[in-house]
Amino acid sequence: MSATLLEVRDLQMHFPVKEGVFQRARKVCRAVDGVSFTLRAGETIGLVGESGCGKSTLGKSIVRLNRPTAGTIRFDGVDLAPLSTKQLKAHRRNLQMIFQDPVESLNARHMVGEIISEPFLIHGIGDASWRRRKVLELLDKVGLPAGAAERYPFEFSGGQRQRIGIARAIALEPRLIICDEPVSALDVSIQSQVLNLLLDLQREMGLSYLFIAHNLAVVKHVSDRVAIMYLGRIVEFADADDVYRDPRHPYTRALISAIPEPNPQRVRERIVLSGDVPSPINPPSGCPFHTRCPHATERCRAEQPALREVAGRTGHTVACHYDLV
Secondary structure, three states: OOOEEEEEEEEEEEEEEEEOOOOEEEEEEEEEEEEEEEEEOOOEEEEEOOOOOOHHHHHHHHOOOOOOOEEEEEEOOEEOOOOOHHHHHHHHOOEEEEOOOOOOOOOOOOOHHHHHHHHHHHOOOOOHHHHHHHHHHHHHHOOOOHHHHHOOHHHOOHHHHHHHHHHHHHOOOOOEEEEEOOOOOOOHHHHHHHHHHHHHHHHHHOOEEEEEEOOHHHHHHHOOEEEEEEOOEEEEEEEHHHHHHOOOOHHHHHHHHOOOOOOOOOOOOOOOOOOOOOOOOOOOOOOOOOOOOOOOOHHHHHOOOOOEEOOOOOOOEEOOOOOOO
8 A cells, every 4th residue: 555645634614704783793604614634645535515615725725726725735745734835835845736727727827848847946956958848848748839939818718728737737746736727627538638647747747636526427537535525514425336326425426326327228316405505604514415415313313423434344434323334
């Protein structure tokens, strides 16, 4: 088994909600509310949940685009959570991010060559001639022509722009990349090309991924393990095959039932959840899912379930009071 590369413990990311004439922080938005997991070197963990469950906030907190409210982010043995911006610089070479929107994440005023070479400039790597050669190598690695270096992002399609973002993310040869819904803004025909590129780069460079998505079918294609997130917390975590073959949390079951079935002869029972995701500003008491769960009991409404291992299923954890566990 590979060594642990990332260890997140009790991570919280709370944002103040300001109200009134004087804009005083009277409430708190609990975007991430006590998340713990480990990620091994060379592994891909898929992070799945509905919009607003805190997936992207968790990813941004891990790379320290947000300073966590509490908890630890131990990357390669070093806790990143308390580090200053200056102290973080030494670790950013090994920890990069691919953003969801390739339009907003690329500087429209810079040519592609400048965008890809910027990490080298920030970290003082190589001279101008070396950086030019490296940019051409990276463009070739992500399947773009050398001439792309002299063009602007708006001259490319969505899939090509995401390849530019990937080239920038791998420029410093990182060990971990946070992929924040990297294919959700792309056409279905392009999604598989970008996913296969990410898998090829992982094999070639020994990368680890935290792959954030809301599409369970996409996550199944790339992940070794899958974490299901709901209202700022992980409610189920297991090997990808276990999650898809035998989901234990009612929320996971509902998500998997929504995956389109390619075989028209096979009928899958669709589980439709009632209501909307509660607000992280005013979360419900007890289990956060009880307001939409068909199996909710009084215990669910009063007591928050802990994430614990399913009997007889090593490494398969679930936070649920229901008798599935």
